Amino acid sequence: MSGFVGVIVSDPWLQSQFTQVELPSLKSKFLSTRNQSGHVTVGDLPPVMVKLRAVSGMFTEDEIKAILGESCTDMGEEIDFESFLRAYLNLQARATAKLGSSKKLKNSTSFLKATTTTLLHTIGQSEKASYVAHINSYLGEDPFLNKYLPLDPATNALFDLVKDGVLLCKLINVAVPGTIDERAINTKRVLNPWERNENHTLCLNSAKAIGCTVVNIGTQDLIEGRPHLLLGLISQIIKIQLLADLNLKKTPQLVELVDDSKDVEELMGLAPEKVLLKWMNFHLKKAGYKKQVSNFSSDVKDGEAYAYLLNTLAPEHCSPSTLDTKDLTERANMILEHAEKLDCKRYLTPKDIVEGSPNLNLAFVAQIFQHRNGLSTDSKNISFAEMMTDDAQTSREERCFRLWINSLGIATYINNLFEDVRNGWVLLELLEKIFPGSVNWKQASKPPIKMPFRKVENCNQVIKIGKQLNFSLVNVAGNDIVQGNKKLILAFLWQLMRFTMLQLLKNLKFHSQGKEMTDVDILNWANNEVKRSGRTTHMESFKDKNLSNGIFFLELLSAVEPRVVNWNLVTKGESDEEKKLNATYIISVARKLGCSIFLLPEDIMEVNQKMILTLTASIMYWSLQQPVGESESTPAEGDKIPDASPTASMDSENETVLAGEVSNLAIDDAVSDTALSPQAGNEESSPKVKNEEPSPEVEEKATLDKK
Secondary structure (H helix, E strand, C coil): CCCCCCCCCCCHHHHCCCCCHHHHHHHHHHHHCCCCCCCEEEEHHHHHHHCCCCCCCCCCCCHHHHHHEEECCCCCCCCCHHHHHHHHHHHHHHHHHHCCCCCCCCCCCCCCCCCCHHHHHCHHHHHHHHHHHHHHHHHHHCCCCCCCCCCCCCCCHHHHHHHHHHHHHHHHHHHHCCCCCHHHHHCCCCCCCHHHHHHHHHHHHHHHCCCCCCCCEEEEEEEHHHHHHHHHHHHHHHHHHHHHCCCCCCHHHHHHCCHHHHHHHHHHHCHHHHHHHHHHHHHHHCCCCCCCCCCCCCCHHCCCCHHHHHHHCCCHCCHHHHHHHHCCCCCHHHHHHHHCCCCCCCCCCHHHHCCCHHHHHHHHHHHHHHHHHCCCCHHHHHHHHCHHHHHHHHHHHHHHHHHHHHCCCCCCCCCCCHHHCCCCCHHHHHHHHHCCCCCHHHCCCCCCCCCCHHHHHHEEEEEEHHHCCCCCCCCCCCCHCCCCCCCHHHHHHHHHHHHHHHHHCCCCCCHCCCCCCHHHHHHHHHHHHHCCCCCCCCCCCCHHHHHHHHHHHHHHHHHHHHCCHHHCCCCCCCHHHHHHHHHHHHHHHHHCCCCCCCCCCHHHHCCCHHHHEEEEHHHHHHHHHHHCCCCCCCCCCCCCCCCCCCCCCCCCCCCCCCCCHHHCCCCCCCCCCCCCCCCCCCCCCCCCCCCCCHHHHHHHHHHHHCC
């Protein structure tokens, strides 16, 4: 079932920007650039770049050298093939802007889809200064950080401060409040390597849990303070914060942008930056602006769109003289002065507007939206928008599966799960990532798909593969996905997530001996771990209501790593408030260990069976990868160890784990071919996972069909 594999790029987003016709040619050109030492430097690129199709005739070698010099001052710096591709994309974008063409690069405004690895360190001083100003503004009063802030954007103080992991954890909580229980952050003035690594692990797992793409960044990158990776991550976190209100749930007034229910569904499926563009064009049209703004770069360079927008939203702060000003820099300065009267923070300079910095212009427009969106407060429209939202549990499950899919690093970024999977393409990408070679791409249609039957074909293949994996899909057809049947979509994704977890646990060969793993195995493991540690709590099932107080999971976490739980912070879990404190602490402690999980405190408090299973399996997977005895996480001699449970910990059974047998995968990280290939630890031609119980959603569908 495996298809053609051409030139592979480790960054999925970057891979998606080129076809397999382009990549071999570009790879050949890159290799031909190597100098006598066998390396390629930035200075070697201009003679090659000037001949490439998208750049030829647009720039001279000197101009290309100057462009490259903007992001890399050392022309002798060695680069790899991915950096070469990013440099080419940058030149393509400049060539498009220079032509004034309406054809924009498909990645020009999509920050959420972009990975944290940036083009040749392309985030320049202007963006760095903007992010530093944001940090100074939002974290300046933080009790722990106030002694280090404000930071000077002209220095490398930012990169030094992030090395202990505290700043990034705090910034994530500013972007999405409550993501991290700050009691779980190690905030000593001097951290040992173990504590520092815990903070960075907590940061990366929490960043994934709010929607950041961190496929190409690890804890070592944060410890070393690598500037382009850090700024790429900070950029994503800040933008998530700035665009947080651009959805119908947070701002139901956005329904004013559309005319009917069909358009509302389309609006719900748009990426936040696309919604922002739609909002901006809505007001520009009312203001009489004749052009359509399709990006936050070339379309806003002249400042006209901003002048019209501000004059419509805040006429008391604006002046018609803005448009009369011919000097673009002076006009941009007047626009920023008008915006400041609305209390908009200065995320950019007049130069950034004139040069069309996409990230900073997007941040600027988002600030205007936050302070004055100019939308109607018509209660009829708002109630209509609220009718479109899901119940709490469905919303939480949608969020969990959406974030899990995005964390895997597939080419397509999911903004709205139920809308984005209906054409089947995302699900095929997901299946190929989890079970390589399972998809017949010759029979698949890539979006945009105009013919409805092509969507059905994609979804039929999804169902076919699901049945090959022994999923419970009685009387379920591809058209159910195309129609957006939420229960069946959630049921399918749950079985796929569960399959992934069980396969990963199975592939820890020393523990499973290649046997199939079941839910019962996970349940028994958790109870045995808690019992071996000398405690008496017990989990009857994954829907045991006694789990709502969180004590069992805190004891399980303490059993697998005694240092990680500070029992002075644990409550009895008797009231709802105490339960929430424990549940929030559990999630942060698990992420701090290295578990990538996407559940919310409410899932523990309400004992959501699916989410409880994923939490337990994640802890189990992390634990089984740890060598018994002294590990790398052991603090140096003399380091203070956090308070452990008052119950004495017993030694676990004598086991020896061969390092070569242990995979470094996390349950929701990108899965390697070896991890889930049919041959991994098993001679069967395809993995068979027995479902303990048929999905209730699928059973319901089968019953209705029979009737």
